Every structure is written in structure tokens, then in C-alpha cells.
Amino acid sequence: MNIVCIGGGPAGLYFGLLMKKQNPAHQITVIERNRPYDTFGWGVVFSDQTLGNLALADEVSAREIQTSFNHWDDIDTYFKGEKVSSGGHGFCGIGRKHLLNILQQRCEELGVALVFETEVEDDQVIAVRYQADLVIAADGLNSRIRTRYAASYQPQIDARRCRFVWLGTRKKFEAFTFAFKQTEHGWFQAHIYQYDGVTSTFIVETPESVWRAAGLEQMTAEQSIAFCEQLFADILGGHSLMSNAAHLRGSAMWMVFPRIVCQRWVHWQEIGQRRVPVVLMGDAAHTAHYSIGSGTKLALEDAIELARCFAHADDTASALESYQRVRAVEVIKLQSAARNSMEWFENVERYTALEAPQFAYSMLTRSQRLSHENLRLRDAAYVEDYEHWFAQRAYAAVGLTAPVMRGAGNASETAAPPPMFTPLKVRELVLKNRIVVSPMAQYSAVDGTVGDYHLAHLGARALGGAAMVFAEMTCVSADARITPHCPGLYAPEHTQAWRRIVDFVHQHSDARIAIQLGHAGAKGSTRAMWDGIDQPLERDNWPLVSASPQQYLAGVSQVARAMTHEDMARIKQDFVGATRAAEQAGFDWVELHCAHGYLLSSFISPLTNQREDEYGGSLENRCRYPLQVFAAMRAVWPQHKPMSVRISAHDWVDGGITPDDAVQIARMFKAAGADMIDCSSGQVSKAEQPVYGRMFQTPFADRIRNEADIGAIAVGSIFEADHANGIIAAGRADLCAVGRPHLANPAWTLTEAAKIGYSAVHWPRQYLPGKQQLERNLERERQLAASSSGLSPQQQAARLLEG
Secondary structure, three states, rough: OEEEEEOOHHHHHHHHHHHHOOOOOOOEEEOOOOOOOOOOOOEEEHHHHHHHHHHHHHHHHHHHHHHHEEEEEEEEEEOOOEEEEOOOEEEEEEEEHHHHHHHHHHHHHOOEEEEEEOOOOOOHHHHOOOOEEEEEEOOOOOOHHHHHHHHHOOOEEEEEEEEEEEEEOOOOOOOOEEEEEEEEOOEEEEEEEEEEEEEEEEEEEEEEEHHHOOHHHHHOEEEEHHHHHHHHHHHHOOOOOEOOOOOOOOOHHOEEEEEEOOOOOOEEEOEEEEEEEEEEHHOOOEEEHHHOOOHHHHHHHHHHHHHHHHHHOOOOHHHHHHHHHHHHHHHEEEEHHHHHHHHHHOOOOHOOOOOOOHHHHHOOOOOOOOOHHHHHHHHHHHHHHHHHHHHHHHHHHHHOOOOOOOOOEOOOOOOOOOOOOOOEEEOOOEEOOOOOOOOOOHHHHHHHHOHHHHHHHHHHHHHOOOOEEEEEEEEEEHOOOOOOOEOOOOOOOHHEEEEEEEHOOOOOOOEEEEEOOOOOOOHEEEEOOHHOOOOOOOOOOOEEEEEEEEEEOOOOOOEEEEEHHHHHHHHHHHHHHHHHHHHHHHHOOOEEEEOOOOOHHHHHHOOOOOOOOOOOOHHHOHHHHHHHHHHHHHHHOOOOOEEEEEEEOOOOOOOOOOHHHHHHHHHHHHHHOOOOEEEOOOOOOOOOOOOOOOOOOOHHHHHHHHOOEEOOOOOOOOOOHHHHHHHHOOOOOOOOEEEEHHHHHHHHHHHHHHOOOOOOOOOHHHHHHHHHHHHHHHHHHHHHHHHHHOOHHHHHHHHHHHO
């Protein structure tokens, strides 16, 4: 094959040498605009995992790269005058220029032709000149080729909200260092790492609004550098900052990061009588934020995968199809983590109310790839110290005495409880831990009355270790039900039936019990889930109401009429009556359901509210009726008992509710007296396009808790203790609602405690023999796994992260 790589960065060089190594008969040319052995930039960072991938692909260049690396395990975080350190992270730094010099030399050894100081104006001309069978477009962030064939590649380019400048310093930093500084204009942060024996990269970043307010837009390059030196003077310790972008002037040295995603990576073009593929690679195809140091990693791994595909494919087309299929999945995974990391740094101010230890923990786990147990494998002492710190504050906040702690150098038999097992006080209610059983529809009531099934269902989960169990959405009138099988709280027999269950929970467990009150609105009068979810009843339907006329399933569902003011007054009183009944039944907590397209949600979302009166239009108007209902409920619910509100924090539809809106909604409910926001999403429109994944809705709880300053409940794909511990420890939520795992295992909380080796959790005394057996079995499994793996803790951490 004749191969031309346009762009002599890591992707183009590495692909060239790998293909030449694979088949010396290939004629490969790499064309670079810069001079030989010259480049721009400071240092790049690799993880130990990436180094392993390079060693497998080309041992010669990998060995040279590894001998040139500066290696470190620690991350230091400076915040509010404190330094927090954690270890075991396994990173390496190397100068970008040195890395490219190594790859250039390796290319020359193998016979790859390197053409320097050549600006490619037209890729088709180049393809003809070199009679190319394959063109690699590795021409960087501002790829001309990607722009030229945008119709094929379908790029999405999102210019982010921070400005950053890439500087260097002669001060050597022994750890990967993050420093945060507050100014009168807002927060700045620095990402710092040493990459050779004398130089460190020093990236300074701040939101665009802060950058402008600080006057940096008007400063010269020299003034900008002086500003940064003064701001981070204590971190620099007398050392100066340097710029290697002398060709840029003033504000131009401050860049905006573009998040690039391409739907396709291959464009086929006609060159004479031949069809020649033009393949994107590296930053031309995708970007991942520098806060997780992944741009060069992605470029090199693109090259590795494409070379592997050519080695195993019968023809070029199938190799390229395989390349895009495999790499697209891996890139999406890393871009997702990078997006989480990038958004954390874009919104540092959101977390500045946290104390330094929790702020640092939040930063370490910002991508959601690095979990609580992964941190423990990397640095057990750091996690133990943090758990002690967290538990001390959690117990003090509820007025309880914390368990005896194991301090540094002062061993004790009792360790701090993991974060998910610390108590929480909401108004006068104390929850023993941070796990609640989500409200989950069971469709098993008779004429709104719950019975033995509900007693067994909720009673079993109350005995299973969770701090509180939520009864499913309970309807405030017969015509408020989703199905004829949904429970209600609108008749005396309903209150009596619920009282029986509440009394059981209180008498036989130390759990609390909550009820969620709601009205189905346009999603009512349907069949049970197993008979056809959201399908209308075949007979005996009841009239439906909504904020505006609505048919939830187009051409299928009943049509709901718009509520009148008389309807609104009546239904508000239905909610008040159900709230009074909930108190009579003895519930500890009430939640108002304003999510998932049900009646109150239909007012909040612009997708379902087209009213022209005072209850439609602006977000404030759309929330008016739900807030009136909530205020009326709060007025009759005992002041010492908590209330929460479940909202859809994201409709996942253009024009619908966004996470920005959700913060405003939370603030309004807080002002009305809500104690917590239960942060769900979606189910408002069938046009939704949610992005699923582990803990996929937790970012909504994070924003609401830390921006609206109200308690938050995280929900959605939280299915192991590691998730819950990380969410609670980082301050992303106050409670974790776990649903489906509790359907599979009523004692999910007790089981997860045993899995992580936490034995100081209360079990019902009748079940204690099961506790002992479970803990013995799990300990045996841990020992067998450790002995068979033969891996160090750091290697186990890396494997866990890869999984």
C-alpha cells in the first residue's frame, strides 16, 4: 500500500511506523508543517495502562519512551490553604517534543519517509502526488480535511466555557498538582505536572466570564504571565512561568477547548479511477479534555487499532469498518469520562462550599471512572483517613457519638463506617444510613387498597438494611391512578391498610418509611406493566386531565383535556387530604411526585404545558401550580417531618427541561419548604433520547445539591456499594435511592455491606446466622481472588478502572 499521513503528530507518526513494521513493502510518507525535530507544547501524560499498550505495539519505541518518563504516584490538591494528598495513581510525564523526536527517529529507522515544513493545502493533490491507496488525516484540532469533508464526517464541535493557557516552569513538582485560587472575580485553577528533570507543565484555567472580569482579555502575553505568577506565587515558590507560544500575542494565548465528536471517521473520494479512503485519526476525529490527559493516548491507540485492523482484514473497506466500530466505542467511553472531568473544572465554584478534604475527593472522582474502592486499592491510608473525617462530621451533624476511629498511627479495633453507612438528619428524622428503597410501582392494590403483598414487599425491604423504604406512587383520588391496580390514599380503608404496613416497619425494623403521593394525569387509565406498559385500558377507562390537551402515545393513548381552575382547586385538595391521611397512617416522610410526565410534571415541562394563563409560559409560571400543591401539603404535614419532591431533571428532548432548569426548579421548591429533591429524569416524552450508564442521573443530583443548596437524592443505575460510597463521599447527593437491585435482593444493603467487608451494620437478630455465613463466604472469595490474581494493589486498581 501507498500510505500518506497528513500531520506528523503522535497519531500520524505512530501509525506510519506500525504499518511499516507490519509490512516493510508499504510506502509510507508522513507530512508535517513544522521543521524537523521541532514541535510546540510542553509535556504529555500517560497512565501505566497506556504504557502497557505501547509496549505491546512496538517494544523498541516503548522502551525509549519509558526510559524518558518522569513517573509519579501522588496527586496533591491545594484548596483554601490546605493540601490534600493521595497516592497510587501511576502516571508518567514526558516532553511532547521528546516524544515526537522518539517517534520520528523510529520512523526513520524503519524507512518511513518524513516530509517537514510542508503545509498541505489540498489532500487530493497530495493523494495524486504519492499515488496514495490510503490517506490518514491526522491534522489536529483545526483539521482542514475534517472541515472539507464535513458532510461525510458529520463533526459536532462544542467550544467549551473555560479559557486556558499552556505554560511551563522550571520548578519541579513531585506530584501531579492541582491548585485552586479565589479572586475577586472568581476561581482560577492550575493543572501542574513535571515531565522531565527540569521542567513542569503549568496549565492555568478559568471560566470565560472570570477571564474577562479579571481583564485578561486586554492584557499582553507578558502581563498574562505576570498575573498567573502572582496568583500562584505560593505554589511556584519564587519560580517564574514560561510560554513557548511566542508567536501568539495577548489574549490569543488563552485558548478555548473544543469538544469534537465525529459520527463517521472515513470519507471515500474519487482519485482518477480509484476510490481512496481519507481516515480521521487523533484530534481530527475526537478530543478529550486535558484534565484527564487523554488526547495523545487516544491518538496513539487510534493508530494501534487501525494497524491491527489492517493486519486482520481481507481488504481496506472491512479494515476501516472494523476500525471505526471498535474505536468509536472506546472513544465514547473516554470522552464520557473526559466530559465529566471537564464539566467539573468548568464549574469549580459549584464545589467551593465544600471543605478541603471533600473538595479534593470530589475532584479525584470527578470522571466517575475512579471509584471509592479503586481509590482504596491505590491508597488505603488516604481512604481510611477520609472515611474517618467524613464519619466524624456526619455523626456530629445528627448529634450522635461517632464510633471509635482508627487514627494515623493509633490502631483500634473499630474503623470508621463507609460513607453510605453514616447517619443523616433531615428536620427531626434521623436515618441510620444513606440508602433508601426507591418507590417502585407494583400494580397489586385492589380498588386502591394495599394488602398482604405490600406488607411482605415493603416489610422485607425494611428488614434488609436500608435506612428508609419508599412506598410506590400512591394516588390521591381514584381518577389519579396510573392503573386500576395502583394504591391510593383517598378512602378510610386505604389509611387503615397503610397503617398496618407502617406499624410493621416501625415495630420490626429500625428503618423509616415514606410515601410518594402523585396524580397520573395524561398517563393514567392504563394497563399493568406486564399487560402492556402505557397501553390504555380495554374498558372502564376514566377521563384524564393534564396541564394542556395531551395524548401521551400518539394515536394510542386517551386524550387528556386541559385542567380548568376548578379542576386545579379540587386536585390540590385531594393532595391535601392524602397528606393528612399519610400522617394518620404514621408515615415518616412524604414525597410529592412532579416527574415522569405525570400531572404535576405536565405543568413543569414546556413539552406538555402550552397554557396561556398564569400557569403557562415561563418556568416560574409553569411551576406555579405544583408549588401551590406542595405549599398546601406542607401546611398540613407536621413541621418536624421531612418532605421531598421528585422531579425530572432532564427531559432528554430538545426544547424540554434541562439540568439548568432543574436547578431553578429545586430552588423554588426549597423556598416553598422542601427538604430534598429526588433527582430523576425523562419519561415525559417518547421522543426522549437519554444517555444511559452507571449512575447516569447522579450529575443532576450533584448540580442541585451544590448549586441550589438543597438536599438531593441520587437515583438511576446505582447498583453496588462502591457507587453509593463514592456519591455520598463526594457530596454529590445526601441519599442514594436503589430500586431494581432491591427487587432482586430485599437485603441488598446488608449484602453490599458484607461485600465490602463492613461488619458493624445492624442485622435483624433473627437473621444473624445468615450474616455470619455470608461474611465468611465473601471473605473466602476475597482471599481466593487475591491469591489467584498475583496482582499488586496498584495493578488491581488499574484492572478495576479498565473494567
